[in-house]
Amino acid sequence: xxxxxxxxxxxxxxxxxxxxxxxxxxxxxxxxxxxxxxxxxxxxxxxxxxxxxxxxxxxxxxxxxxxxxxxxxxxxxxxxxxxxxxxxxxxxxxxxxxxxxxxxxxxxxxxxxxxxxxxxxxxxxxxxxxxxxxxxxxxxxxxxxxxxxxxxxxxxxxxxxxxxxxxxxxxxxxxxxxxxxxxxxxxxxxxxxxxxxxxxxxxxxxxxxxxxxxxxxxxxxxxxxxxxxxxxxxxxxxxxxxxxxxx
Amino acid sequence: xxxxxxxxxxxxxxxxxxxxxxxxxxxxxxxxxxxxxxxxxxxxxxxxxxxxxxxxxxxxxxxxxxxxxxxxxxxxxxxxxxxxxxxxxxxxxxxxxxxxxxxxxxxxxxxxxxxxxxxxxxxxxxxxxxxxxxxxxxxxxxxxxxxxxxxxxxxxxxxxxxxxxxxxxxxxxxxxxxxxxxxxxxxxxxxxxxxxxxxxxxxxxxxxxxxxxxxxxxxxxxxxxxxxxxxxxxxxxxxxxxxxxxx
DNA sequence: GCAAAAGTGTTGAGGCTACACCCATGG
DNA sequence: CCATGGGTGTAGCCTCAACACTTTTGC
Numbered sequence: 001x002x003x004x005x006x007x008x009x010x011x012x013x014x015x016x017x018x019x020x021x022x023x024x025x026x027x028x029x030x031x032x033x034x035x036x037x038x039x040x041x042x043x044x045x046x047x048x049x050x051x052x053x054x055x056x057x058x059x060x061x062x063x064x065x066x067x068x069x070x071x072x073x074x075x076x077x078x079x080x081x082x083x084x085x086x087x088x089x090x091x092x093x094x095x096x097x098x099x100x101x102x103x104x105x106x107x108x109x110x111x112x113x114x115x116x117x118x119x120x121x122x123x124x125x126x127x128x129x130x131x132x133x134x135x136x137x138x139x140x141x142x143x144x145x146x147x148x149x150x151x152x153x154x155x156x157x158x159x160x161x162x163x164x165x166x167x168x169x170x171x172x173x174x175x176x177x178x179x180x181x182x183x184x185x186x187x188x189x190x191x192x193x194x195x196x197x198x199x200x201x202x203x204x205x206x207x208x209x210x211x212x213x214x215x216x217x218x219x220x221x222x223x224x225x226x227x228x229x230x231x232x233x234x235x236x237x238x239x240x241x242x243x244x245x246x247x
Numbered sequence: 248x249x250x251x252x253x254x255x256x257x258x259x260x261x262x263x264x265x266x267x268x269x270x271x272x273x274x275x276x277x278x279x280x281x282x283x284x285x286x287x288x289x290x291x292x293x294x295x296x297x298x299x300x301x302x303x304x305x306x307x308x309x310x311x312x313x314x315x316x317x318x319x320x321x322x323x324x325x326x327x328x329x330x331x332x333x334x335x336x337x338x339x340x341x342x343x344x345x346x347x348x349x350x351x352x353x354x355x356x357x358x359x360x361x362x363x364x365x366x367x368x369x370x371x372x373x374x375x376x377x378x379x380x381x382x383x384x385x386x387x388x389x390x391x392x393x394x395x396x397x398x399x400x401x402x403x404x405x406x407x408x409x410x411x412x413x414x415x416x417x418x419x420x421x422x423x424x425x426x427x428x429x430x431x432x433x434x435x436x437x438x439x440x441x442x443x444x445x446x447x448x449x450x451x452x453x454x455x456x457x458x459x460x461x462x463x464x465x466x467x468x469x470x471x472x473x474x475x476x477x478x479x480x481x482x483x484x485x486x487x488x489x490x491x492x493x494x
Numbered sequence: 495g496c497a498a499a500a501g502t503g504t505t506g507a508g509g510c511t512a513c514a515c516c517c518a519t520g521g
Numbered sequence: 522c523c524a525t526g527g528g529t530g531t532a533g534c535c536t537c538a539a540c541a542c543t544t545t546t547g548c
Binding site: 004006007046047049050051083084085086087088095097099232 | 251252253254255291292293294295296297298328330331332333334335342344346482
């Protein structure tokens with residue numbers, strides 16, 4: 001068989017919404033290359049693993065969460081393949097192809113140090129999307145992988161029910177709206193949003209309980225329904241008809 | 248560096264519209280494994296290549312076409328990464344990771360035999376999307392890669408100007424409509440389609456010439472404009488609110 | 495009572511579907 | 522002249538943005 005050989009890694013873009021901001025889980029590397037830099041969690045594909053198995057294993061190692069790759073189940077969380085990156089010089093150790101995976105999770109407690117004693121923390125994504133503006137860059141080409149993951153998440157909220165993957169098993173319409181507002185960095189009219197999402201067949205299933213305790217009228221608690229796509233989509237204001245974003 | 252090593256290949260899903268049908272370019276393998284089976288054109292990544300370089304090289308080998316990966320130019324054709332496939336048993340020769348690329352091209356003359364003397368031909372995609380219904384399956388997991396590519400192309404026609412990548416440099420509104428009808432397997436009202444696409448800013452640039460020779464009134468010739476996204480999108484009738492398709 | 499949040503009603507703007515209708519050519 | 526396809530006008534439907542308004546809680 002011709003062709004040279006690659007090490008194959010999976011890198012995870014694990015996103016959540018914390019304090020009204022879209023955040024990504026990063027680890028601070030304690031080995032070369034890029035020791036000291038923040039990086040996406042990742043690891044190599046083991047001999048008997050398919051890519052999604054590696055991604056699910058790494059996700060569990062990082063968070064204890066199950067990925068829930070089967071779209072027919074209403075599992076919490078979401079895991080999907082993003083893209084592959086294999087520039088010849090992306091890793092000084094040799095040729096490494098990295099497959100990016102995107103994971104969406106509800107807000108979790110602050111992570112402890114990882115199995116490899118790396119320091120791990122949630123970082124707001126916004127400063128990391130504009131490298132060179134003061135913030136230190138991520139290791140390898142992880143700024144690009146992160147940007148692709150954020151683009152994908154933003155796009156999929158428009159026409160899918162994935163926003164619910166950022167919510168705990170039971171949530172209110174306002175919880176869901178805060179997800180859209182954090183991911184898109186927009187404000188959404190609460191009244192129209194309410195009507196819109198509750199009228200999509202199979203998106204939100206009402207539960208018997210209400211949420212009390214906050215100020216104002218108690219809110220209905222919902223759980224995810226079986227719907228996966230939104231017809232018609234949620235529209236965010238798009239700027240003009242020409243955008244360079246290539247999905 | 249830990250982790251076992253992979254051969255890395257790129258497989259191309261080259262789509263075009265021929266005789267009102269969406270077609271894919273396949274080669275008939277003349278080496279093991281799967282000798283005699285039809286397969287997507289592909290090849291291994293060379294030592295100094297990035298993935299998109301490999302894809303562009305293979306595309307040129309197969310068709311002589313340039314890919315045109317820069318979305319800001321109005322190049323003919325389109326080339327984008329699809330996804331990666333690395334199931335442990337997908338290739339009997341050992342661990343091979345394959346990166347799928349999607350290419351969209353205008354209709355071309357019937358291909359000659361390839362550089363490796365493989366027989367090559369355009370095949371309508373529809374029978375290949377339902378394996379097990381009489382037609383022989385493609386080699387490896389290429390039915391899946393093809394299905395992912397067709398899904399992607401169908402989805403992107405909705406909200407992008409990619410349909411023009413299936414057209415020659417100059418084309419009429421009817422040419423463009425036939426692309427949508429072939430890819431989506433639907434009928435579209437010619438009058439509403441005309442208004443819709445000509446009213447999108449920067450999509451179609453009128454040229455000075457008209458197409459005569461057919462029956463009926465001569466049609467305006469257009470070339471692609473700089474727009475890449477459609478706002479609002481072209482809507483195809485979607486069946487219900489729950490689909491299993493995960494993009 | 496008052497502020498705050500949940501949820502409903504209503505109205506006008508704009509896009510879409512469906513179709514009537516005119517235009518320009520080949521035969 | 523007529524069939525064929527290119528292209529425009531228009532009426533009704535539907536959705537959405539905007540916002541007035543009611544409901545139900547904490548303080």
